[in-house]
Amino acid sequence: MSIQARRERERAEREKLIITAACELAEAEGWEAVTTRRLAERIEYSQPVLYSHFKGKGAIMAAVAVEGCVILADELRAARTAAPDAGSALAAVGAAYTAFAERRPALYDVIFSQNVDLPFATPEAPAALHAAFGELVEGLRPHAGDGEDLGLLTETYWAALHGLVTLMRGKRLPAEQHERRLELLLKRFAA
Amino acid sequence: MSIQARRERERAEREKLIITAACELAEAEGWEAVTTRRLAERIEYSQPVLYSHFKGKGAIMAAVAVEGCVILADELRAARTAAPDAGSALAAVGAAYTAFAERRPALYDVIFSQNVDLPFATPEAPAALHAAFGELVEGLRPHAGDGEDLGLLTETYWAALHGLVTLMRGKRLPAEQHERRLELLLKRFAA
DNA sequence: TCCGAGAGCTAGCGTTGCTAGGAACGAGGA
DNA sequence: TCCTCGTTCCTAGCAACGCTAGCTCTCGGA
Numbered sequence: 036m037s038i039q040a041r042r043e044r045e046r047a048e049r050e051k052l053i054i055t056a057a058c059e060l061a062e063a064e065g066w067e068a069v070t071t072r073r074l075a076e077r078i079e080y081s082q083p084v085l086y087s088h089f090k091g092k093g094a095i096m097a098a099v100a101v102e103g104c105v106i107l108a109d110e111l112r113a114a115r116t117a118a119p120d121a122g123s124a125l126a127a128v129g130a131a132y133t134a135f136a137e138r139r140p141a142l143y144d145v146i147f148s149q150n151v152d153l154p155f156a157t158p159e160a161p162a163a164l165h166a167a168f169g170e171l172v173e174g175l176r177p178h179a180g181d182g183e184d185l186g187l188l189t190e191t192y193w194a195a196l197h198g199l200v201t202l203m204r205g206k207r208l209p210a211e212q213h214e215r216r217l218e219l220l221l222k223r224f225a226a
Numbered sequence: 227m228s229i230q231a232r233r234e235r236e237r238a239e240r241e242k243l244i245i246t247a248a249c250e251l252a253e254a255e256g257w258e259a260v261t262t263r264r265l266a267e268r269i270e271y272s273q274p275v276l277y278s279h280f281k282g283k284g285a286i287m288a289a290v291a292v293e294g295c296v297i298l299a300d301e302l303r304a305a306r307t308a309a310p311d312a313g314s315a316l317a318a319v320g321a322a323y324t325a326f327a328e329r330r331p332a333l334y335d336v337i338f339s340q341n342v343d344l345p346f347a348t349p350e351a352p353a354a355l356h357a358a359f360g361e362l363v364e365g366l367r368p369h370a371g372d373g374e375d376l377g378l379l380t381e382t383y384w385a386a387l388h389g390l391v392t393l394m395r396g397k398r399l400p401a402e403q404h405e406r407r408l409e410l411l412l413k414r415f416a417a
Numbered sequence: 418t419c420c421g422a423g424a425g426c427t428a429g430c431g432t433t434g435c436t437a438g439g440a441a442c443g444a445g446g447a
Numbered sequence: 448t449c450c451t452c453g454t455t456c457c458t459a460g461c462a463a464c465g466c467t468a469g470c471t472c473t474c475g476g477a
Binding site for chain 1: 339346347375378379382388389390393397399400406411414415
């Protein structure tokens with residue numbers, strides 16, 4: 036029985052190892068550099084071992100995405116609660132969001148841009164993702180107009196942040212004016 | 227001399243053929259289905275012929291993107307000039323933009339999401355892309371506040387549209403509420 | 418009629434994600 | 448103590464990918 040337990044524990048540890056290795060590799064060299072062979076080499080096991088833990092590369096990316104949601108939610112909450120007043124919380128959360136995207140692009144991409152077979156716009160989505168969205172909701176709550184759906188308003192604000200971030204990372208928008216665009220966006224959403 | 231001319235004409239036609247084949251294939255089955263082998267089969271030439279026209283698959287995608295910019299610019303201009311008044315032009319352009327993204331997702335992706343080695347946020351960017359951006363600028367002009375940079379405001383509005391579109395296509399936002407989110411965005415940008 | 422340039426083909430390289438099949442290890446029973 | 452059987456993990460390989468080397472064959476020009 037305890038042998039079984041040890042095996043399961045070791046297996047869980049190795050699974051964690053795969054996820055962190057994939058995350059590190061992606062952040063260091065981008066997702067296109069994350070191949071199953073390099074990943075296997077990094078965890079010092081053979082390639083097929085990955086497939087005994089995950090259905091495929093996509094499932095590994097999904098696992099990294101779930102971990103990433105936790106980090107993002109933490110950072111957004113920290114930013115919001117550290118804001119001096121409710122009025123500046125929106126700006127704080129927005130800045131934290133784009134900072135996360137800039138600082139951890141691979142993590143951001145796998146959560147919000149890549150196709151990773153995870154439930155998103157449903158209750159089954161990762162709890163941390165709902166938590167992250169909740170931080171945006173709280174940031175916007177004081178600025179929702181009468182009769183405005185707070186959830187929809189948050190989705191729209193979130194989409195704007197996402198657009199700024201992805202267009203910038205894809206070189207469609209010059210990075211140097213990012214702060215001023217963020218400022219403009221805030222002015223439009225702070226009613 | 228005329229032989230030379232005929233050859234160059236045929237070559238140009240074949241190049242066009244490659245681009246339209248890539249575009250059609252991408253729109254029918256997505257860019258991941260566009261392989262050099264399938265493309266070659268489709269144009270009824272062997273694979274290496276593609277490389278005598280384009281440096282690689284990326285260059286083919288870039289060519290498709292340039293074509294796509296022309297279509298997008300046309301549709302945005304049509305929407306804006308058909309708007310009854312300057313006040314509704316912003317809504318018209320925004321709706322036309324997201325409609326384009328929804329109707330021609332492969333084209334939209336290659337222009338705005340994929341990595342395609344094209345100059346974007348510079349004067350060397352495709353002229354049609356500047357034209358498309360110009361339509362957004364004109365839509366926003368009546369709504370720019372005093373001291374607001376119209377260019378930056380347009381970039382921000384554009385980013386918001388882009389975010390709505392990409393999050394929806396990536397299943398991060400439910401499609402059914404799209405119209406209401408667009409409405410909310412418009413209300414915030416129509417000063 | 419012959420030659421040479423060039424266009425386009427076949428074949429193949431290295432890499433990708435993923436899988437089949439066998440070897441080796443280790444727990445449990447005789 | 449030894450055998451057996453199940454599990455774990457590795458070697459090897461498949462099909463498909465982007466891309467390229469090198470040969471063939473056509474065809475315009477002398």
